Amino acid sequence: MSTSIAAKGKAAAEHFEEFGYAIVRNFIDADEVARLQAETRRVYEEGLKHHATYRHGNLAFEILPETDFGQRYVIQAYWMSWVSPYFEAFRRHENYLAVLEPILGNSIKQVAQQIHWKPPGAGLTGYRFHQDLRFRPNQDDYRDIVSSSITAGLAIDPSTPENGCLRVVPRAHKRGYLGLSDEGHGQIMLGLTEDDDLRRVGLDPAEIVDLELEPGDLALWGLLTPHGSLPNSSGNDRAFALSSYVRAENTDRGEWAFRDGVGVPLGAEPRLCKYEKLYEEPGPLYDETPWWRD
Numbered sequence: 001m002s003t004s005i006a007a008k009g010k011a012a013a014e015h016f017e018e019f020g021y022a023i024v025r026n027f028i029d030a031d032e033v034a035r036l037q038a039e040t041r042r043v044y045e046e047g048l049k050h051h052a053t054y055r056h057g058n059l060a061f062e063i064l065p066e067t068d069f070g071q072r073y074v075i076q077a078y079w080m081s082w083v084s085p086y087f088e089a090f091r092r093h094e095n096y097l098a099v100l101e102p103i104l105g106n107s108i109k110q111v112a113q114q115i116h117w118k119p120p121g122a123g124l125t126g127y128r129f130h131q132d133l134r135f136r137p138n139q140d141d142y143r144d145i146v147s148s149s150i151t152a153g154l155a156i157d158p159s160t161p162e163n164g165c166l167r168v169v170p171r172a173h174k175r176g177y178l179g180l181s182d183e184g185h186g187q188i189m190l191g192l193t194e195d196d197d198l199r200r201v202g203l204d205p206a207e208i209v210d211l212e213l214e215p216g217d218l219a220l221w222g223l224l225t226p227h228g229s230l231p232n233s234s235g236n237d238r239a240f241a242l243s244s245y246v247r248a249e250n251t252d253r254g255e256w257a258f259r260d261g262v263g264v265p266l267g268a269e270p271r272l273c274k275y276e277k278l279y280e281e282p283g284p285l286y287d288e289t290p291w292w293r294d
């Protein structure tokens with residue numbers, strides 16, 4: 001007998017509390033995975049239309065251009081819901097509520113929606129170890145930000161050590177903010193985490209766990225969970241859909257996802273999430289900064 005999504009959500013919440021991460025196997029079924037994969041390909045094609053990193057409101061595509069990378073790659077989409085009715089509905093799929101409710105309650109806002117691709121050959125597809133709290137600079141806009149936030153990463157493709165699956169350090173989420181990857185340029189997609197970078201902050205590289213996922217499996221982690229991923233060294237892409245949610249009463253930012261347990265669609269205008277210049281520089285605009293040359 002298959003376990004209900006509610007039971008999986010409860011078990012995941014308990015695992016998350018102790019280890020700082022959890023995995024929900026078969027979060028969605030095979031039919032949904034097929035639709036998700038097809039729409040992810042369509043969003044990738046949409047991104048490829050842009051010669052450089054593109055932004056319009058919260059929607060963005062991070063592009064590695066052919067001038068520097070031999071061919072054009074899309075490595076990230078942000079808030080693809082604005083061009084994808086599928087993802088707009090998917091971000092508030094009832095299975096997300098089942099998994100999030102034990103941790104965040106049933107009124108939830110979303111502050112990030114991303115797809116990360118690791119196209120074979122693109123090179124710059126690793127994420128050095130970090131804690132996501134570093135990506136929440138405006139903490140005055142939240143209350144109890146750590147206990148009120150969680151990120152869910154859904155495997156669209158198989159996620160393996162070879163193609164750069166997410167990796168976490170278990171039980172380290174209770175040690176506070178460690179400053180991983182904050183030195184120098186602070187850009188987490190340049191360079192690799194050395195074992196000594198982890199040891200310096202008291203983490204044991206031998207404890208790293210690779211989160212190997214099949215399409216449709218979901219990983220959860222928190223703002224203080226040390227995590228990262230290696231560049232793709234295989235011939236297969238690794239598309240991964242990330243969604244960050246916050247207990248609604250504890251945030252002034254984000255798009256509604258669920259209000260009193262009911263999914264809420266996006267409104268007419270985007271709300272302030274993580275893009276700080278949403279109101280001053282909403283775009284559409286291109287950002288041609290060659291950050292990879294730093």
Ligand SMILES: O=C(O)CCC(=O)C(=O)O
Binds near residue numbers: 127132229
């Ligand atoms: O896509 C990945 O492997 C990791 C991404 C990540 O940690 C982040 O965007 O904060």
Ligand SMILES: [Fe+2]
Binds near residue numbers: 130131132227
């Ligand atoms: Fe992260």
